[in-house]
Amino acid sequence: MATTNKYQDVLKQYNTELKDADITARVQDIIAKKFAANNTTDVYKKLYTCIDLTTLNTTDTREDVWRFTEKVNAFEGTFPDISNVAAICVYPNFAETVKEALTAQNVKIACVSGGFPTSQTFPEVKVAETALAVANGADEIDIVLNLGLFLEENYEETCEEIDELKHACRDAHLKVILETGALKTASSIMKASVLSLYSGADFLKTSTGKVYEGATLEAAYVMCTAIKEYHAKTGRKVGFKASGGIATTEDAVKYYTVVKEVLGDGWCNNELFRIGASRLASNLLDSIK
Numbered sequence: 001m002a003t004t005n006k007y008q009d010v011l012k013q014y015n016t017e018l019k020d021a022d023i024t025a026r027v028q029d030i031i032a033k034k035f036a037a038n039n040t041t042d043v044y045k046k047l048y049t050c051i052d053l054t055t056l057n058t059t060d061t062r063e064d065v066w067r068f069t070e071k072v073n074a075f076e077g078t079f080p081d082i083s084n085v086a087a088i089c090v091y092p093n094f095a096e097t098v099k100e101a102l103t104a105q106n107v108k109i110a111c112v113s114g115g116f117p118t119s120q121t122f123p124e125v126k127v128a129e130t131a132l133a134v135a136n137g138a139d140e141i142d143i144v145l146n147l148g149l150f151l152e153e154n155y156e157e158t159c160e161e162i163d164e165l166k167h168a169c170r171d172a173h174l175k176v177i178l179e180t181g182a183l184k185t186a187s188s189i190m191k192a193s194v195l196s197l198y199s200g201a202d203f204l205k206t207s208t209g210k211v212y213e214g215a216t217l218e219a220a221y222v223m224c225t226a227i228k229e230y231h232a233k234t235g236r237k238v239g240f241k242a243s244g245g246i247a248t249t250e251d252a253v254k255y256y257t258v259v260k261e262v263l264g265d266g267w268c269n270n271e272l273f274r275i276g277a278s279r280l281a282s283n284l285l286d287s288i289k
């Protein structure tokens with residue numbers, strides 16, 4: 001299989017031989033010992049500000065996306081002590097609609113791109129889609145790792161594609177979705193994390209929320225460990241986004257707990273931690289009231 005020394009050398013700098021059972025035990029221990037201290041109204045409020053409020057329906061229309069954005073606008077000032085969500089996440093053809101409709105302050109526009117959710121299209125199409133989304137107002141771009149290339153260990157092309165899309169993003173932030181449900185093992189998730197970090201990802205994101213299993217706490221633990229080790233080696237802080245199937249306050253607090261324990265308080269803000277979710281926001285608000 002096609003590999004190059006450059007990427008093998010990068011991978012050699014990290015412990016990528018992880019045992020799934022060890023990760024599960026570590027996560028269970030963290031949740032057992034630390035969850036209760038984070039299960040507070042203050043953390044719920046912080047988590048609200050870490051949401052990438054998502055609508056990714058096949059049936060979405062401009063009108064739907066406009067109304068979706070208006071709900072975020074209407075939230076402004078409703079609760080004096082809760083800040084708004086971090087971003088609205090839509091398909092790239094709706095960047096312009098969100099841009100026109102959005103009046104809420106400090107809410108970013110995130111667009112999935114690059115042949116989301118499969119990443120199975122021409123690299124040129126991925127670049128064009130990304131550049132158009134940015135030109136139409138996207139502040140953040142969520143692409144899917146090319147899993148076909150990664151799983152056949154063609155790391156050079158895998159990384160070159162991410163690097164090209166990073167350039168197409170210009171000033172927009174790039175989130176790389178690993179689709180951890182398809183990667184399956186902790187070792188595979190660690191390798192995909194390290195390669196994405198060295199290809200310019202600003203955030204590592206777990207899942208598309210489509211087809212494969214969504215986020216798991218074990219995947220979050222491995223990805224946060226990769227981000228921590230990468231930061232220690234390079235000094236660059238990369239964010240973490242959990243997504244796919246996270247709907248309850250309890251789930252959100254569990255992901256927060258893993259991020260806090262692995263990466264520390266410095267990552268517990270919406271610059272470096274996001275939850276991509278279509279159903280979480282109202283449940284969090286119910287828990288706060």
Ligand SMILES: O=C[C@H](O)COP(=O)(O)O
Nearest residue numbers: 208209244245276277278
């Ligand atoms: O990126 C965000 C996910 O697609 C949202 O998944 P969800 O609908 O399961 O919350």
